[in-house]
Amino acid sequence: MHFPADSSTSPRGQTSETPLAAPHAVPGGTILDALGSSLRGLSEHEATTRLEQYGPNALTPPQKEGPLRRLLRQFLQPLIYILLTSVLITALLEEWVDAGVILGVVLVNALIGFMQEAKALQAIEALAREMTTTATVLRDGEKSRIPATDLVPGDIVLLHSGDRVPADLRLLRSRDLQIDESALTGESIPVEKGNDTVEADTVLADRHNMAYSTTLVTHGTGMGVVTATGDHTELGRISEMIS
Structure with missing residues (x-):
């Protein structure tokens, strides 16, 4: 089975090959073939080329805006335009109480939107900080420790208790592998992992043959092949949605 590459523009505007669509539904050997990798890992030359x-x-940082600009942007909505028009009309009719109430609704709505956006930005920054700084990989059959930012699809990663999954x-x-995925799924109990395939439409929380970026290995050991990095990870998709 071959997974076609899609050289499209990512949500962050970077052009790169998209990740495999449903790696959890495909046998591990087939995934390795599709990624042009093996249990010995990539060669250093191939890893450099893929990088x-x-x-x-790494996650692309969200665009920074000043607080005043973010607050003013809360008023750039069709519903707000309608409400402000209503304020103007009721004021012209000298219905001051009604005008005040509608204006109050507009201001409260803008304030709530501003605060929610501020929390979303903080959440993105917190997610980015959760990304691990180093990873243990096999390259040319040799185990080495590399910066997590240098990981590419096809890299073979070794996991041990206490590690954060780097991609x-x-x-x-896997051997007695358990991973805390609460940051992604909200599940408070560590999930037991294996390497058997699951159905393509399996929800993220039930994909027991996948390990996702920033989740925490709480027990056991494992080995996996990188299927997505940076903005293409599940973490990257969450970051994109809340940014």
């Missing part, structure tokens, strides 16, 4: 193609394994991985081997 140039995919870019670093989205399709697990190939």
Whole structure:
């Protein structure tokens, strides 16, 4: 089975090959073939080439805006235009109480939107800080520790208790592996992991053969192949939605 590459523009505006659509539904050996990898990992030359193609394994920082601009942007909505028009009309009719009430609704709505956006930005920054700084990989069959930003699809990553998962991985081997995925799924109990395939429409919380970026290994060991990095990870998609 071959997974076609899609050289499209990512949500952040970067052009790169998109990740595999449903790696949890495909046998591990097939995933390795599709990614041009093996249990020995990539060669250093191939990893360097892919890093140039995919870019670093990091989330793109959201665009920064000043507080005043973010507050004013809360008024740029069709419903707000209608309400402000209503304020003007009721004021012209000298219905001061009604005008005041409607204006109050507009201001409260803008304030709530401003506060929610501020919390969303803080959440994005917190997610970015959760990304691990180093990863243990196999390259040319040799184990080494590299910056997590240098990971590329096809890299073989080794996981141990206490590690944060450095990218989205399709697990190939596991031994008593449990991962805390509460940051992504809200599930407070660590999930037992394996490497058997699951259906393509399986929800994220039930994809027991996947390990997702920033989740925490609480027990056991595992080995997986990187299927997505940076903005293409599940974490990146969440960051995009709340930014």
